[in-house]
Amino acid sequence: MSSPGRFPARDFLLAFFLAVAVFFLPVKDGSGAFGSLAIVFVSIVFEAIPFMFVGALIGGLLEEFVSRERLTALLPRRGWLTVCVAQMAFMLTGPMFDLKLLLMYRSVFRNRAIVVLASLVLVAVLAVSSAFVFMDGLGP
């Protein structure tokens, strides 16, 4: 927590980021490095922004319409189980929000039901392979 009148470290980082970003504004440089940087920066933002807004909307709806008690009651009481449930929820939805994976599924499978099934299979493969590595001590 920052005391009044002080400039917090987080704000220094933001100010530094802004200064660098303004310095790299593609004012003069056409197809050079600054231009490429600007295009890549903006394209990544526009790729992410729909999911950021959807996430903010879902988060806001949960915050407004689902009480914390109700949400807590839905989750397991043990802390590590809650983490596992949250991880599984992410694993189930995460791949569906990856544009590259969506394209890959679409090109391989024309049937929408198979696309959903394929993402679930992918999640299952990820879960099983992770469990295999960690349980059998095969990791580094």
Place this chain on the structure above:
Amino acid sequence: MRSPVEFIRRSLHPVVFGIWTYAMLHLLLSLRYAAFLRPEFGFLLAAAHFIAFGFMGASLAPGRTLPSDMSTMLRVMVLLLPVLYLTIMPGDLFLGYNAFQKRFVGPAGAAAARQNQAGPPAPGMDQPAGPSGDGGERLDEQAAGPIEITLRELALTPDLYQGKRVAFTGMFFRDGDLKMHFGGRDTAVYRFLMTCCAADAMPLAVAVDAGQSAPSRNDQWVRVEGTFRIEEIDGISVPIVEEAVVDPVETPEMPYLY
């Protein structure tokens, strides 16, 4: 009467979401978003536009204010930074030779493109007389003249055009570094193939034996007409257009391939 600080505190939220709403609407209506994303992802941007519009409406509700301290102002500026970039960026700014030099991994990169691009091109995009669908018949029909094609088609099915006279558009590039990829040739015509967004766009390039007819400026859009051939150099299939005639053309409406 409200003080300026109070006005700023009340209007920051709606202004930020309003600017984003307008920016996304502009991108969608002008189709400029295709310079950053695959055209199929326009619906995602449209969804984001409506959500941002909803956020703007919700933030206009009475009693909603933001602190007007430096930290809030910095965060607002960070949120608006991409829009600032978009505003200042020239409308005809696309990935060019700089990105080509960074991303070109040689003619073998076309093989990766083949794997990523199993599906047909995006609807409404560049769809010349390629081999997909009725391509074979079209090739016969155009046997008299050059086959109008894109670099995507050449990368996906080069064997189909072996020894044939083809014509395509792309960006001109001449650099000594190309010699190691193209068997001593320093001239290529390339175009970026976008899989998902501009950040992952990969250049598809064909070596061009153009002689003196080639333009001198890199990144000049050109139409190449010549005989396509695949040459095996050190075990790598190198696409080459021989006896090429290279003519400068206007930048196409969709500079990228999808």
